[in-house]
Amino acid sequence: MKNFVRAFAPANISLLFKVMPHDDPAKMGSLGCGFTVNEGVTVEVSIANKPAIIFNGKPIELPTVTTVANKLTRTVLVIHIQSHLPLGSGFGISGASALATAYAANQLLSLNRSNLELAKLAHTAEVENKTGLGDVINQYYGGFFVKFVTSSQFVAEPIPISDIPVxxxxxxxxxxxxxxxxxxxxxxxxxxxxxxxxxxxxxxxxxxxxxxxxxxxxxxxxxxxxxxxxxxxxxxxxxxxxxxxxxxxxxxxxxxxxxxxxxxxxxxxxxxxxxxxxx
Structure with a gap:
């Protein structure tokens, strides 16, 4: 078993959205339009004696990431997140951190979950912690999308725009x-x-x-x-x-x-x- 695993998830910029409520967080989501970009987060997950989340070198409380880790495993993890983009500013960094954490932990611990399972777990964690509704689906697929079906179903229509600076x-x-x-x-x-x-x-x-x-x-x-x-x-x-x-x-x-x-x-x-x- 490796001592650590690293994963990447892109930032997402949402341009418009519609809230699609549901009593079950796994089924709540949004409609909307947005795109992923070349920057995002790199997450390194390792086993430890004491849990911690480190964002750009500083300890941080990030409930969405904690939720993902706790739902995946009882193993104590240290999660290092690096990003050039700020948290809480509309770049989907919370969702990206949750998704990359899920991917890295799954690989590190040989949990054998599919990427779609992990993405749905990260989406649900975002909904439960009220940090996002539709970022994770775009980060899972990568690209420019419009969602006419609630994001919890992971169905998105691609828009043919890419490799353009913003x-x-x-x-x-x-x-x-x-x-x-x-x-x-x-x-x-x-x-x-x-x-x-x-x-x-x-x-x-x-x-x-x-x-x-x-x-x-x-x-x-x-x-x-x-x-x-x-x-x-x-x-x-x-x-x-x-x-x-x-x-x-x-x-x-x-x-x-x-x-x-x-x-x-x-x-x-x-x-x-x-x-x-x-x-």
Missing amino acids: YCISYGKLLTSSILNNPGAIAKINHAADTGLFQIKQLLSKSTISLSQIFTIAKQFANDSSLLTSSRIMNTMKGIETRGGHTTMIMLGEGIVADIPFDGATKLTISTAKASVLA
Whole structure:
């Protein structure tokens, strides 16, 4: 048995979403649209005497990852997570960490679970801890997807956009749980999402679909759902659009993604790389 196993899972940027509630966390999920990128998390899992989760060198409480580890095994694990992207800022780092942890622990302990089983476990842990609803399915498949079926079923329709640079900035955290615990907010989000998903379905029926078209739909969703309220984000968006770019809010985070560079932005690339165990 190896002393440790490492796994990778990509970050995911969600552009719009609709909450699909269910009493069973394994069946709760979301509809929506988003894509994975070239950056993400690398997780190293090893057996230890005392459990710990270390994020970029610092001990951290990460309940979603703890839930995954506890559901997989009673073996005490130390989980080291490395990422260039921040937690709690709309990049799906919680889901990526949970998924990569599941893959690495499964390999380390020879648990013989399938990747789909592990992905569903990570998805359920996200729902239970209110850290996400639809990131893990994208991270499992890798790429640009729209979901017209609840994410818990792991059915997604690919959108033929990849290997294109995007530019992101995060101004801080936006707690997913604060939204998921607010029925009034969810009702408004879901109504706006219905419109956005209908528009994306129409685009998919045509011969071509562009990132700028999807960003335009997503920004309308951000406005109509009342999730876009930050004057700082709106001012940055205005500057991008003045220069001919397209931009929208990252869901759910205090940040934006655009198709042209802007001051302070991090360059990422839309990628089809999926979660995997590293050699």
